[in-house]
Amino acid sequence: MKYEKIDYKLRKSLDTERYIHTKGVEKTARKMAEFFHEDVKKAGLAGLLHDCAKCLSLDKMNKAVRNYPVDELMRNSKALLHSAAGRCLAENVYGVTDPDVLEAIRWHTTGHAEMTRLEKIIYLADIIEPNRKPFPGMERLRELCMTDLDAAMHEALLLSLSHVSKQGKTLHPDTLAALEEYESKEQILKLIKEGENENED
Numbered sequence: 001m002k003y004e005k006i007d008y009k010l011r012k013s014l015d016t017e018r019y020i021h022t023k024g025v026e027k028t029a030r031k032m033a034e035f036f037h038e039d040v041k042k043a044g045l046a047g048l049l050h051d052c053a054k055c056l057s058l059d060k061m062n063k064a065v066r067n068y069p070v071d072e073l074m075r076n077s078k079a080l081l082h083s084a085a086g087r088c089l090a091e092n093v094y095g096v097t098d099p100d101v102l103e104a105i106r107w108h109t110t111g112h113a114e115m116t117r118l119e120k121i122i123y124l125a126d127i128i129e130p131n132r133k134p135f136p137g138m139e140r141l142r143e144l145c146m147t148d149l150d151a152a153m154h155e156a157l158l159l160s161l162s163h164v165s166k167q168g169k170t171l172h173p174d175t176l177a178a179l180e181e182y183e184s185k186e187q188i189l190k191l192i193k194e195g196e197n198e199n200e201d
Contacts, residue, residue, distance in 0.1 A: 001095040006048065010048065014052075014054065022050070025047040026047035026048040027129070028125040029046065030043055032145060042101050042118060043121055043125075046104035047122060049105055050108045052090060052105075053082045053089050054086070058077075062075060065081065065085050068084060068087070070084050073170070073173075083106055083107065087106035104116070104122040107119045108123050109126075111174060112177055113177040115178065120149055120152075124153065128145055158179070161191055165191070165192050
């Protein structure tokens with residue numbers, strides 16, 4: 001499917017705010033891919049389609065992944081499931097066949113251990129794109145995203161851990177596995193405890 005057709009179809013399936021975010025991720029992913037010598041075209045396509053399932057109901061997301069393995073934690077959360085559902089829609093509705101692009105879409109929410117550079121770029125572009133509401137640490141993360149990909153991933157995963165812990169929620173095991181490449185299990189447990197204590201205060 002040609003870019004113009006994908007873009008047109010996507011615009012019709014997303015609300016305005018989500019479409020604006022999507023275009024921001026696409027642009028940011030292209031810029032990061034160029035800087036880190038990754039395939040700009042793949043990064044743009046993954047960025048464009050990363051949230052293609054975001055506006056679906058949980059029931060429709062589950063239908064989209066009926067032949068794709070997801071765990072129960074993901075199956076019951078729109079925030080988590082949209083990435084796997086998006087990977088399936090990208091392949092079955094938008095005609096994407098490139099496994100690099102499909103996997104970058106699949107992992108843009110949780111991350112996982114041993115991510116590819118393209119997967120890291122989409123994960124990060126989703127967080128720092130220019131239409132995101134500012135959050136503590138955003139500017140530092142944006143700087144890292146254009147200087148050191150692994151340092152940026154480490155920072156982003158720590159921010160995710162802090163955000164989830166303060167909400168009293170459980171970090172997805174795939175995100176923990178990604179973080180364990182940068183932090184010891186003892187340090188992660190300490191950070192979780194600190195977040196839980198903040199939540200109680």
